[in-house]
Amino acid sequence: MLPRTIDWDDGRIVLVDQTALPDLRTAAVRTVDELVDAIRRLVVRGAPALGVAGALGVALAARTLDGAALADAAERIAAARPTAVNLRWGVERALAAGPGGALAEALAIRDADIASCHAIGRRGADLLAALCGDRALRIHTHCNAGALACVEWGTALGVVRDLRADGRLELVVADETRPLLQGARITAVELVALGVPHRVVADGAAASIIARGLVDAVVVGADRIAANGDVANKIGTYPLALAAARAGIPFVVAAPESTVDLDTPDGAHIEIEERDPEEVLGVAGRRTAPAGSDAWNPAFDVTPADLVTAIVTERRTWEP
DSSP, rough: OOOEEEEEETTTEEETTSSSSTTTTTTOOOOOHHHHHHHTTTOSHHHHHHHHHHHHHHHHHHTTHHHHHHHHHHHHHHHHSSSSSHHHHHHHHHHHHHHTTTHHHHHHHHHHHHHHHHHHHHHHHHHHHHHHHEEEOOEEEEEEEEESSSSBBBSSHHHHHHHHHHTTTEEEEEEEOOTTTIIIIIHHHHHHHOOOOEEEEEEHHHHHHHTTTOEEEEEEEEEEEETTEEEETTHHHHHHHHHHHTOOOOOEEEGGGGEEEEEEESSSSSOOOOTTTHHHHETTTOOOSSSTTOOOOOEEEOOOOOGGEEEEEESOOOOO
């Protein structure tokens, strides 16, 4: 099995380096600068893991800083990625605990993530059994919302794990998830480790897979959920929701309560992160598009609430 995605070890943050997957490597973070770089480069990614990273980053900074200097360091961490609300949420919780309490608060957030993911998995599996019947299901997912997006269990893949434990899982379809192939490189790594039957498909094939009746439900994670139920998730999620609505199958979002942002009224108010166009224009450092071509590279899209069958958190099942 995989090690914890993120943890604290003797004054440093230890991360699974997700830029190296499918090769399993860890990275040790000892400074705020190193953490901000790791967040921006996606060494650590996934909304719940980013919440823990933000909190542990404040604990790291609090070892040498206080007052305005600590607040400045905390803001640098919180601003490293704008779309996922959990990052700032974790920073603010640890900062509010003060320099002396930041580490204890960060470790509490870490442990709570593990518990909440288990609760989400159980609630989501029960919901799908109710929606689809007591049978083995074929689940379609996008990007990575498993153990490597959290601390050690997962949200959308937590649902998959509980379905499997119940004997109700036939197959997982995982989109490769452009541009950084987080489905093919990360979700597939987890599914292999779990021994779960799966197929990786190109993002462009996803809607057709659904239309052909090859899956029974779509289950994804989220990076921010607006107050009205609009959901920001990895780019390519919105087309899945459209296809699921057309096919008449459930589209379920699995995410912790910390991802629900009541200060954001709807999806139009969610800042969408734009990443380096070179991630689209080349593969593995080699340019594939011709010179003179440019690209748009949004990291996320927004799925409107009316396309969401249910949002499953550790506390509730919300039908927006």
